[in-house]
Amino acid sequence: MEDWIIRLVEWGHYWGVALLMLLETIFPPIPSEVIMTVAGVSSARGTMNLAGTIAAGTAGAMLGNWIWYWVAVKFGEKRMQIFIERYSRWLTLDWNEVERGQRLFRTHGSIIVLIARMLPTLRSLISIPAGLFGMTFRRFMIFSTIGTAGWTAALACAGYFLGSQFKDVEKWLGPISTLVIAGIVLTYVWRLVRWKPSSVSKPLDARSDTHPEA
Template structure:
């Protein structure tokens, strides 16, 4: 995977970084950890400016973030409820968890969005509850941009440091990409195996007052 990321960054420079980060946001298995690290390495070698690299990565990711936010609004709560109920097993998520998230969003929505932008997988998915639960576009853009820029800056700076210290940085990128992808897949499988639907009110009552 890292080979085509390196080629696209070398070919497109800032546009390549922005496009890759857009793809990462829309299709999370494309890891931003590798994209922005590669971009930072390229900046260290003089192909791009570090600040421009961070800005390009942030802009591409934010376009994808806004897209998910907009789709969540258009999809609507009723259709989302049906979708979650139908595919809850594979999503490892049910509507009861969505409702709990709604309560948290009412109290701490901006902070949740900001922090989630710097966490694996949640970086992309957090746009959906933000749109679904009615977060204002202004707040969504402000706090998403802060978190996304921080994440992009951390990764690009790490790549910049590595690129300035080691000539043969490519040998690190293959194992890094593999570890990230295995980690993402492993986390999903772990959730899939352990996930159980939230108890219904009837289930809760039967736990408290079991039948004789």
């Protein structure tokens, strides 16, 4: 997979890095581990500036983060409840569970977003609960940018200082990403087998519509 990534980075430079990180955020199977380490190698060779490379990667990823956040906000909490009630068996959760997660997110949403931005797969997905659970756009952008910049900087610097040995980074991060994805899949299967609905929660309109900042 890294061959076409290398070609796009060499052809598009900063624009190529930003585009790849945008795609990686929207389609998580595209590995940012490879994108940013390749970009870091290019920076070490003088093709690009390291700071510019990190900025381009962060900007591309943040655009993708904003897209997911916007989609979640537009989808809305009421549509979410209808969707969950209709497909609760296959989603392995009901509205009571969502409300528990919602309370947790509204209390610790900022730190959850910050940490998730530096974890495989969750980097992209965390934008959805942030938008659905009423996290303010300002807080979302601040903590997402900090976490995203930290992740892209770490990978770019690894590629920059390792030079042509950037595959050593992928050798470790690749299996970690695979383990995280496998853990998510296994957890879903386990929940699918054991899941039973809890008591029916009261209708959305009957609850308070207040949304304190996360």
